[in-house]
Amino acid sequence: MAVDDVDADTRGFLSPNRHQQRDFFVADILDAAPKDDLASMEHPLFALKAGDKRVRVYARNGTTVTVKPGHDGCATIHDKDLWIYCISQLVEAINRSRKDVGRVLRLTGYDFLVATNRRTDGDSYRRLGDTLARLCGTRIETNIATDGRRERAGFGLIDSWRVIERDHDGRMVAIEITLPEWLWRSVQAKHVLTVSRDYFRLRKPLDRRIYELARKHCGGQPKWRVSLAVLHEKSGSTDTLRKFRATIKALAGANVLPDYRVVFDLGNDVATFYARAQKGAKAQLKDLLTELKRGNRP
Structure with missing residues (x-):
């Protein structure tokens, strides 16, 4: 029997139900570690350029992905920040054994903007509406x-x-989002990886995508070696391979990726991602010594 259903005489004996059952999960965990789902890290679901209205088809190893834009164009990898935020909140809530977890979430725009290293001005709230x-x-x-x-x-x-x-002022108070069942299953199965908070500091869309791939394929290993042709395909980049090659070379020189160093072997057209942890440094030194023994210049 709900408190609201009892008569006045009974109210003196019962405290009000201050936490009534909700039909949505309140995303209010401020210290949730950023989490990304494995499927979208592996496959290029998100566009790298704003305003992309092309139908994109990706097929590899028996998996096919077709991305069809809406009226406002395809969701971009910067839009994916909202996915990452929702996944992070849900996984942390599950880890804390919260009972209200589900694929319908309520969050505040301010918390999302802060968690993803964005400004909190009016234009940022407007852009959040465009992202949705x-x-x-x-x-x-x-x-x-x-x-x-x-x-x-x-x-x-x-x-x-x-x-x-x-x-009175149209200010955004809260946002309710229903995630697709497909993504909710991934969250429940914890098919996710923790990503660096510095991911949100990467400005260039391709740099974000390359970090995702390195995190997915290198993971806890010392290194991940991949041909430029395969990396180009996995990234979802629409640039020519020649332009993509120049971008990866610049990325290796800048050394800005969180968690990983990139070494580009122009002669073999291969990129190697080394974990910044000690085991990655050891793997890189071992590869360098091997090249020196072969008489190749580092």
Whole structure:
């Protein structure tokens, strides 16, 4: 029997129900570590250029992904920050054994902007509204397996969204988001990886995508070696291989990726990602000594 259903005489004996059951999860964990889902780290679901309205098709090793833009264009890798924020909140809540966890979330725009290293001015809130529209409008058709299930399915990057605003000034108070069932299964199965908070400091979309791939494939290993042709395909870049090669060379020289160093072997057209931890340094030294023994210049 709910408190609201009892008569006045009974109210003197019962405290009010201050925490009534909600039909959404409140994303209010301020110290949640950033988490990214494995499937979107592996496959280029998000566009690298704003305003991209092309249908993109990606196929590799039996997995196919078709990305269809909405009216506002495809969701970009910067829009993906909202995905990462939601995943991070849900995984942390599950780890804390919270009972209200589900694929419908309520969050504040301010918390999201702070967590993803964004400004909190009016323009940032407006851009957040644009992000929601692109995520909902972009459609994915894929046979990616999640939580042991492989099925051909189509879905939006978010199923629906709702912004709650104040009447007197229109300021964004809260956002309700429904994540696709496909992503929710990944979260429940914890098919996720922790990413560096410095990921949100990377300005260039391709740098973010390259970091995702390094984090996914290098993981806890000392290094990940990959041909430029394969890296180009995995990245989802629309640049020519020649231009992509120049970009990776510049990225290696800048040495700005969180967690990993990039070494570009122009002669073999190969990039090697070394973990910045000690084991990565040892692996890089070992590779350098091997090249010296072969008579190659470092």
